[in-house]
Amino acid sequence: MTDLAAPLLEARAISKSFAQTRALVGANLTLRAGVTHALLGANGAGKSTLSRVISGHVRRDGGEILYRGAPRNVRSPREALDAGIAMVMQETSLAPDLSVLENIFLPDLGRPGRLSRPTMRMRASEILADLGQEHAVSLNAEARDLSAAQRQLVEIAKALALKANLIIFDEPTASLSPSEVERLFDVIARLESAQCAVVFVSHRLEEVFAISDEITVMREGRTVAASRPTSSLNQTELVRLMVGRDLGSIYAPSSVTIDKRGEPVLSVRALRAPPMVRDISFDLHRGEILGLGGLVGAGRSETVETLFGLRPRVGGEVLYEGRPFAPRSPTEAIRAGIGFVAEDRRRQSIVPDLSVRENLLLAHLGAHRGFGLGYGKREKKIDELMARLDLPPDRLSEPNLLNFSGGMQQKIIIARWLLLEPKVLILDEPTKGVDIGTRASIYAILRDIAATGAAILIVSSEFEELLGLADRVIVVSDGASIADVPSAYLDEEKLTLLAAPRASMERYRRLLQELANQCDGAAFWAILDDDRVFCLNTATANPKADPSLSAGSAPRFDETPISAALRARASDFVADPTSGLQSLLVDVRSHRGHELGSIGVVIRPDGAAPPAEAMRSAIQERFRATL
Amino acid sequence: MTQESSKPIAASTPEPTFQPTPARRFGLRSAPLELRMLALAIIIAVALSLLSPYFLRTNNLLNLLDQSVSVGIVSIGMTFVILTGGIDLSVGSVVGLTGVILGLALHHFSIPVAIALATLSGAGIGLFSGLLIAYFDLAAFVITLGVMAIGRSLAYIFSGQTSISDIPPQLNDLVYTEVFGIQTNVLTLLALYALAWAYLTYTKGGRTIYAVGSNREAARTAGLNVLFYSVVPYVVSGALSAIAATLMSSQILSIDPLAGTGLELDAIAAVVIGGASLYGGRGTIIGTLIGVFIMVIIRNGLNLLGVSPFWQGSAIGAIIIAAVLAERLLSPRTRR
Numbered sequence: 001m002t003d004l005a006a007p008l009l010e011a012r013a014i015s016k017s018f019a020q021t022r023a024l025v026g027a028n029l030t031l032r033a034g035v036t037h038a039l040l041g042a043n044g045a046g047k048s049t050l051s052r053v054i055s056g057h058v059r060r061d062g063g064e065i066l067y068r069g070a071p072r073n074v075r076s077p078r079e080a081l082d083a084g085i086a087m088v089m090q091e092t093s094l095a096p097d098l099s100v101l102e103n104i105f106l107p108d109l110g111r112p113g114r115l116s117r118p119t120m121r122m123r124a125s126e127i128l129a130d131l132g133q134e135h136a137v138s139l140n141a142e143a144r145d146l147s148a149a150q151r152q153l154v155e156i157a158k159a160l161a162l163k164a165n166l167i168i169f170d171e172p173t174a175s176l177s178p179s180e181v182e183r184l185f186d187v188i189a190r191l192e193s194a195q196c197a198v199v200f201v202s203h204r205l206e207e208v209f210a211i212s213d214e215i216t217v218m219r220e221g222r223t224v225a226a227s228r229p230t231s232s233l234n235q236t237e238l239v240r241l242m243v244g245r246d247l248g249s250i251y252a253p254s255s256v257t258i259d260k261r262g263e264p265v266l267s268v269r270a271l272r273a274p275p276m277v278r279d280i281s282f283d284l285h286r287g288e289i290l291g292l293g294g295l296v297g298a299g300r301s302e303t304v305e306t307l308f309g310l311r312p313r314v315g316g317e318v319l320y321e322g323r324p325f326a327p328r329s330p331t332e333a334i335r336a337g338i339g340f341v342a343e344d345r346r347r348q349s350i351v352p353d354l355s356v357r358e359n360l361l362l363a364h365l366g367a368h369r370g371f372g373l374g375y376g377k378r379e380k381k382i383d384e385l386m387a388r389l390d391l392p393p394d395r396l397s398e399p400n401l402l403n404f405s406g407g408m409q410q411k412i413i414i415a416r417w418l419l420l421e422p423k424v425l426i427l428d429e430p431t432k433g434v435d436i437g438t439r440a441s442i443y444a445i446l447r448d449i450a451a452t453g454a455a456i457l458i459v460s461s462e463f464e465e466l467l468g469l470a471d472r473v474i475v476v477s478d479g480a481s482i483a484d485v486p487s488a489y490l491d492e493e494k495l496t497l498l499a500a501p502r503a504s505m506e507r508y509r510r511l512l513q514e515l516a517n518q519c520d521g522a523a524f525w526a527i528l529d530d531d532r533v534f535c536l537n538t539a540t541a542n543p544k545a546d547p548s549l550s551a552g553s554a555p556r557f558d559e560t561p562i563s564a565a566l567r568a569r570a571s572d573f574v575a576d577p578t579s580g581l582q583s584l585l586v587d588v589r590s591h592r593g594h595e596l597g598s599i600g601v602v603i604r605p606d607g608a609a610p611p612a613e614a615m616r617s618a619i620q621e622r623f624r625a626t627l
Numbered sequence: 628m629t630q631e632s633s634k635p636i637a638a639s640t641p642e643p644t645f646q647p648t649p650a651r652r653f654g655l656r657s658a659p660l661e662l663r664m665l666a667l668a669i670i671i672a673v674a675l676s677l678l679s680p681y682f683l684r685t686n687n688l689l690n691l692l693d694q695s696v697s698v699g700i701v702s703i704g705m706t707f708v709i710l711t712g713g714i715d716l717s718v719g720s721v722v723g724l725t726g727v728i729l730g731l732a733l734h735h736f737s738i739p740v741a742i743a744l745a746t747l748s749g750a751g752i753g754l755f756s757g758l759l760i761a762y763f764d765l766a767a768f769v770i771t772l773g774v775m776a777i778g779r780s781l782a783y784i785f786s787g788q789t790s791i792s793d794i795p796p797q798l799n800d801l802v803y804t805e806v807f808g809i810q811t812n813v814l815t816l817l818a819l820y821a822l823a824w825a826y827l828t829y830t831k832g833g834r835t836i837y838a839v840g841s842n843r844e845a846a847r848t849a850g851l852n853v854l855f856y857s858v859v860p861y862v863v864s865g866a867l868s869a870i871a872a873t874l875m876s877s878q879i880l881s882i883d884p885l886a887g888t889g890l891e892l893d894a895i896a897a898v899v900i901g902g903a904s905l906y907g908g909r910g911t912i913i914g915t916l917i918g919v920f921i922m923v924i925i926r927n928g929l930n931l932l933g934v935s936p937f938w939q940g941s942a943i944g945a946i947i948i949a950a951v952l953a954e955r956l957l958s959p960r961t962r963r
Contacts, residue, residue, distance in 0.1 A: 310848065334850040348848050353841035353908035354834070362838065366850020371830055416849070 006069060008033045008197045009054065009085075009166060014063035015221075016049055023049040025221040026063070029199075031166060036188055036198040038212035038230065040205075042242050042436055045218040047201045051168045054199075055087035056080035081107050086164035088155045088172055096144035100124075103143050104157045127157045130190070132183050147297065147478075149176050149501060156187065167191060168199040173207055174461055175296040177500035179626075182590045185211050204463075205235050206492060210594065217241040220435065243436050251443055251468035262286030265321055265455045266424055268307065272315035276302035278479035280316070284424065289446060289456040291470030291487065293463065294499045299479035300459045301343050304426045308340045309333045321423075334367045339417030341410075343428035343459070349413045350401050356412060357382075357396040363416045378419060385415045388448075390441060407438030414442065418449065425449065428459045443469055463492045475552060478502035483552020490554075494527055494534050497596065498552060505537065511626050512539035512599070515619065519603050519610060521545035527597040528585070531557050533566055536597065544604040545581060562602060571616070573609040580605030586616045588623040599623060660902035664917045667950075671921060675928040682931055691923055692813045697722070698893045699816045699919045700871040702901075703823045704753075704864025705894040706915045710827075711860050712840040712907025713760060713767035717752065718868045718894055720778030722887025725749045725869035727782045730791035730882040738795060746869040752778065753865025757858035775891070782884040791882040798877040812874045819867070824912045832856060840907025896943065897922050900950040921946070 009031045016024040024046045031037055041047045052058040054065065056074040065072055067083060074080045080087075086107075094103045101117075104124050108115060121139060128134045137150045146154065152175055159167050169188075173181045188211055191198050202208055208215065208230070215233060217225040225241050233241075266284040271277055276299035284290050292300045305311045307318065309327030318325045320336060327333040330340070342348035351359055360382065361375055368374045386393045389411045401409055410430065417425055427446075431439045446469065450456050460466045466473060467487045475483040475498045482505070483498050500508075508525055515523035522540040524547060526533045535549040547562050549555070557563040561579035568574050575582045583602045589595050599619050603609055675682045701718045708715045725745045732741035756774050760767045802812040827833035835856040838846040847853045868887070876882045901918030903910025925946060929939050 308848075329850070329852075330848055331850040331852060340848065342848050347842075348844050351838045351841045351845050351908070353837060358834065362845070362849040362851070365831055365834060365838075368831060371832070373829060373831060373834065 007031060007066070008068060010066040011050065011054060012064050012066070014050060014053055014065070015061050016053060016058060017061055022221055024053070024060070026223070027218060027221065028223040028226050029054070029216055030227050031197040031199060033165065033197050034192055034195045035213045036192050036200060036211055037227070038208040038215045039199055039201045039218065040208060040215060040238065040242055041218035045242070046221040047218055048170055049221075050218065051087060051170050051199065051201055054080070054166075055085055055168055057087070078110060081162060081164070084162070084165040085168075086159040086162045086166070087168040087170060088152075088159050089170055094143040094146075094151055094154060096142070098143055099139065100137055100141050100143060100146070100154055101139040103154050104139075104161050106158060107162055123161065124157065127160050128153075130160070131157065131187055147501070149180055149295075149297070152176060153180075156184070160187075164196070166197045166199070168201065170201045172200075173202060173204060177295070177504045178497055178596070179500075179504055179590075181207065182592055182594065185592060204492070204496075205238055208238075209235070210592075219244055262288075262453065262455075264319075266307070266325075266457075267319040268316070269318070270316040271303065271306060271313065271318065273302060273306040273311050273313050276479050277306055277311075280476065280479070280481045282474045282481055282484060284455045284457055286423075286453050286455050287450055288471045289450050289458060289469055291466040291473040292457065292459045292476055293466050293473045293495055294476035295501065296461050298476045298499065298501070300476050301428050302479075303476065304340065304428055304457065304459055305342075307333070308338060308426060310340075331366055334363060334420065337420075337423035339363065339420060339422035339425040341413055341417060341425070341427040341430055343432065345406075345409055345413060345433070346402075349416075350409065352400060352402050355396075356398045356401050356404070359401045360396065360412055360416050360419065364419055367420055381419055382415075385418055389415055389445065391415070405435065405438075406433035407435045410434050410442065411438060414445070418445075422454060424455045424457065426457045426459075429461065430458065431460075431462070431465060463495045467491065467495070475499055477505065485552045485554060489532060489534060494536075497527070497536055507626050508537050509539060511622055512537060513541070514622075515539070515599070515601055516541035516545075519601055519607070521601060521603040521607060522547055523602070524549050524600045525588075525597060526600060528566060528569070533557060533560060542604055542607075545602045545607070547581065547583070547600070547602045562600070565600075572612040573603070575605070582607065582609050584609070584612055584615060586619045588620055591624050596623075661911055661913045661917060664900065664902055664914055664921070664950075668917050668921045668924065671924055671928070675924065675931070679928065679931040682928065687927070687931075689810075691920070691927055692816075693810065694927065695919050695923045696812045696816045697871040697875050697887075698890060698897060698922065699916065700819055700867050700874070701864075701887075701890055702894040702897045702915050702919050703819055703912065704860070704867040705891075705898050706823070706901070706903060706910060706912055707827075707836060707860035707863045708767070709895070709898050709903050709905060710836050710840045710907060710910055711857055712843070712905075713857070713860065714771065714895065714905070715753075715756070715861060715864045716768065716771040716891050717756060717774040717778055718864060719887040719890035719892075720775045720782065721749055721752050721865055721868040722872040722875070722890055723782040723884050724752070724778040724785070726872035726876050726882045726886050727786045727791065727884055729869075729873055729876055730794055731785060733794050733798075738797065742873050745873060746866050749869025749872075750862045750866040753861040753863065753868075754858065756865075757861030760861065761854050761857035779884075779888075786882070786884040788884065790884070792880065794876065794880055794882065796880060799880060801877040802874060812878065815870075815874065819870075820912060820916050827912055832859060836860060837908055840909075842908070893922060896947045899947060 007030045011027065011029040014024050014027045027046055027050050029050060039047050049058060053060045056077045056079055059075060065074065072083065074083065095106060101120060101124050105115065105120050124139055125134060131153065133153055137146065137153060143151065143154065152172060172184060176184060188198050200212055212230045214227045215230050216223060216227055217238065219242060262285050264283040264285050269281050271280040280303050292303065294300055302311060306313050309329045309332055313326060325336065351362060361378060364378055383393065391411055401412060430442060446456055458470055467490055470487050473485050473487050473490060474481050477499055478501050480502065512523040512525060516539045520542050522538065522545045524535055524538040526535045532554050534554045535551060537551050538549050540546050547560055549560065557566045560566065562576050562581050562583045564576045565574035565583035565585060569585055573582045573584045581602050581604065583600055585598045585600050587598050601615065681687055705715055705718060725748055728748050729741055729745035732744045752774060756770050759765050759770050802810060804811045806814055827836065835846065835851045838851055839853050839856055843853055872886065875886055897918035898910065898915050899905065900921055901910065901914030903914065922943065925943060926939060929942055
C-alpha cells in the first residue's frame with residue numbers, strides 16, 4: 001500500500017441536485033494510484049452520483065476536483081476517458097446492436113482516425129484472456145444476446161481496453177456468480193499492482209473486506225468516513241456508519257412461523273415466459289412475506305410482471321385462491337385483488353402530470369368500474385393511510401410527485417396499492433433510492449399488512465434486506481426457481497452461492513456427479529453451521545447412499561442419515577452408527593482462499609471407502625478447477 | 628440508478644423528514660397556465676382595440692366568435708389526441724370528406740339522418756387511425772398523414788370535383804337560430820367545450836387520457852385501459868371534425884371538397900398556444916379555447932389593420948413559436 005503517495009484524484013465538497021432532490025451535499029473522496037478504494041453507502045446515499053460526477057456522466061453543481069494535483073473540470077465522459085478515468089456502469093451501457101468487439105472499443109469509435117479490425121480483435125482477445133474469460137463470450141456476438149454476466153464482462157473489458165489509470169466499478173458484482181466475482185477480484189488485484197486507482201462501489205460488505213485497502217462511507221449525500229484503512233474497521237462499525245444507527249432495528253420481527261402460516265393464496269407451477277422466465281414454482285401463503293432472491297438479471301422482475309399480467313405467459317399454471325388465474329392485463333390482476341409496486345418508479349409508477357392525490361388514486365382508477373371517478377368513496381381510507389404512513393395530508397394537493405424525495409414517492413406509490421386493500425401485494429425492489437428512515441417505516445407497514453392476512457411477495461437485490469424482511473426466500477437463477485428456504489437458515493453467503501447462474505451451478509453439479517459415480521455413492525456441496533447443514537447441490541449415483549439432502553434444504557444434523565460425520569468433521573470417512581452410511585467431508589475454498597463450504601462424499605454401508613487423503617486433495621483440486 | 632434521489636435527513640431520527648415544500652411564488656410562474664394564456668389574449672385584445680377602433684364593436688366581437696366555431700370544435704378533438712401524446716393531421720381532410728358525405732346523404736335522407744351519417748363516418752375514420760396507432764404501435768404522425776391524403780382524395784372523388792350546393796336551406800337554422808341572443812353555432816361550440824372539460828376532469832376516461840399521455844407504462848401498470856383510451860381521442864377527433872363540417876356547410880349552404888384545408892395546422896397551433904405539451908399529458912380544454920381565441924383575434928386584428936394576408940402566416944407562426952418558447956422557459960416542470 002502506498003500511503004504516502006500523492007493522491008491521483010481528490011474530490012472536495014462536491015454537491016449535486018436533481019430537481020428538488022439533493023443527491024450530493026459536500027461529498028469528498030481521495031484516490032491514490034495502486035490502491036483499491038471501496039465506496040460504501042446505503043441505497044440513495046449518493047455513491048453512484050459521486051462516481052458519475054468523477055467519470056463525467058453528471059456535471060457537479062459545486063465543489064472541486066483535483067486530478068494529479070491540478071484542478072480539472074471534467075465536463076463529459078469523453079473528457080474523463082481522455083484523462084484516463086473510466087467507469088464500469090451498474091446498468092450497462094452497451095450498444096445492443098453492435099458486436100462484443102465493437103462494444104469493447106466503443107470509446108475508440110468516438111475518436112478520429114482509423115481503426116484496424118484485426119488489431120482490435122487481437123487486443124480484445126488479450127483482454128478477455130487476461131480476465132480468464134476468453135471462452136465466456138464470442139467477440140462476434142451481438143450485445144443484445146448476452147446474459148447479464150456477459151454484459152458486465154464486456155463492460156469491464158471496455159474499461160480495460162482504455163488502459164485507464166482510474167477505474168470505477170459501480171456495483172460490478174450484482175449480476176455475477178461467485179466464481180465470476182473471484183475472477184473480477186483477480187483483475188482488480190492486477191490493476192492495483194499496475195498502479196491503477198480502483199474504486200469499488202458495493203453494498204456487499206463481505207466483498208468490500210475481501211478486496212479493498214481503503215473505505216469511504218457516504219450517507220445522505222455526504223462523506224461520513226473518508227479513506228479509512230479497511231483493516232481498521234469491522235462490519236458492525238461499517239453498518240453503523242452507512243445507516244447512522246444499528247440496522248437490526250429497522251426490520252420488524254415476523255409474527256408468523258412457517259408452520260402457523262395461512263392457506264396458500266397464490267400457487268405458481270412451472271411458470272414460463274421466455275426469454276427470462278423459464279421454470280418458476282412457489283407457493284405464497286396468507287400472512288407471510290416471501291422473498292424472490294437471486295442475481296440481477298435472473299428473471300425475478302419478469303416473473304412478477306408475468307404474474308401481474310404485464311407480460312404474456314407462455315406456460316405453467318397459476319392458482320389464485322384455489323382457482324386457475326391467468327390475467328391478460330394488470331386490470332384483471334388488480335380487480336382480483338393483487339397489487340404491484342414496480343421496480344422503476346420513474347418509468348412504471350409515477351405519472352408526473354397528475355397531482356400527488358391522483359397519483360395515489362391511480363390504481364383505484366384502474367380497478368374502478370364506471371364512467372365517473374369514484375374518488376369520494378376512498379376519502380376516508382386515504383386519510384387513514386396518510387396517517388399510517390406518516391405523510392402530511394396537505395402535500396397530497398401538490399401538483400408534482402417528482403418533487404418529492406425518493407422515500408416519499410415510494411410511500412405514495414405503496415399507498416396507491418394499500419388503498420385497494422390487496423390480498424396479494426408484490427413489491428419489486430421496494431427500497432431502491434429510499435432513505436433509511438423511510439425504509440424502516442416501509443418495512444413496518446409491510447409487516448403490519450401481512451399480519452392482517454395479506455400475502456406479500458418481495459423482489460430485492462439487497463440480500464441483507466431480503467433476509468431481514470422475508471420469512472422465506474425463493475432463490476431464482478437463470479429464470480428457474482431452484483430453492484425454497486426459510487430465511488432463518490440463510491445468510492448472505494449462502495444466498496450468494498445458491499443464486500449462482502445455472503451455467504456455473506451446472507459445472508458444480510457435474511463435478512458432484514463425477515464424484516458420486518467414481519465411488520458409486522452420492523456427493524453433495526453444503527455449508528455446515530453448528531447444527532445444520534445447508535445444502536447447495538447434490539448428485540447421487542447409488543440410491544443406497546442417498547444422504548436425503550436437496551438443494552436449498554437446511555436440515556439439522558440429526559435429521560440426516562449422516563449426522564455422525566457432519567458432527568465429527570473428521571479428516572477420514574466416518575460411518576454413521578444408525579444408517580451405516582460412510583461419509584467424508586472436504587472443506588473447499590477458492591484459489592484466493594475464500595471459504596466456499598464443504599463437499600461431502602457418501603458411500604453405501606457395505607461399500608469400500610477409497611483412501612481419504614487422496615480423495616481430499618483430488619476434490620479440492622477439482623473444485624478449484626471448476627470455479 | 629438514474630434516480631439517486633436521497634435527501635438529507637437527520638441522521639438518527641426514525642421518522643421520515645420532509646423536504647420543504649417548494650416556495651410558492653406569485654406571478655407568472657406560479658399562475659395556472661390558462662390564466663397566463665388568458666392574460667396574453669387580453670393583452671392582445673387591448674392592443675388591437677387601441678390600434679383599431681373597430682375591434683371592440685359588438686359586430687366584430689360576434690364575428691370573432693363565429694369565426695372560432697369550426698377551428699374551435701376541431702381543436703377539442705385535437706386536444707384529446709395531443710393529451711395522449713399523439714397528433715391528428717387528418718382533421719382538415721376529414722372535415723372535407725365528411726362534408727361531402729353530408730351533402731350526398733342530404734340527397735337521400737332527412738337532415739338529422741344525414742348529419743348522423745356524416746358524424747358516424749367521421750368517428751369511423753378516427754377509429755381506423757386510432758386502432759392502427761394503438762394496436763400496432765404505429766406513429767400517429769405517419770398514420771394520420773396517410774389518412775389525410777386518403778380523405779382529401781376521397782372527398783374529391785365522392786363530390787365529383789365540384790362543390791355541392793343543392794342542399795336544403797333549413798340547414799341554415801343550425802347556425803343562425805338565436806338562443807338568448809347567441810347564435811346556435813356559437814352555443815354548440817361552448818356546449819361542446821363544457822362537455823369536453825367535464826369529461827376530461829370528472830371521468831375515468833378523461834383522467835386516463837391524461838395518465839396515458841403523461842406516462843403510458845405507469846398507466847398500464849396501474850390497471851388503466853391504455854389501448855382503449857389511446858383510440859378514443861381519434862374517434863372523438865373524427866366525430867368532431869364531422870360536426871365542424873356540418874356547421875360550416877350549414878353556414879354557407881355549399882359544400883366544397885376543399886373545405887378544411889390547412890385546418891389541422893390551426894387546430895394544432897391553438898392547442899399548443901393553449902399550453903398543451905406535444906409529448907402528452909399536459910394541457911387543458913380551457914387553454915385550448917383560449918388558444919383558439921388568440922389565433923382568431925390575431926387573424927381578425929391583422930385583417931382590421933390591413934396587413935397583407937401573405938404576412939399573416941408569418942405573424943401566426945411567430946406567435947406559435949413564441950408561445951411554446953415562453954412556456955418552456957416559464958414552466959416550473961424541471962428538466963435535467
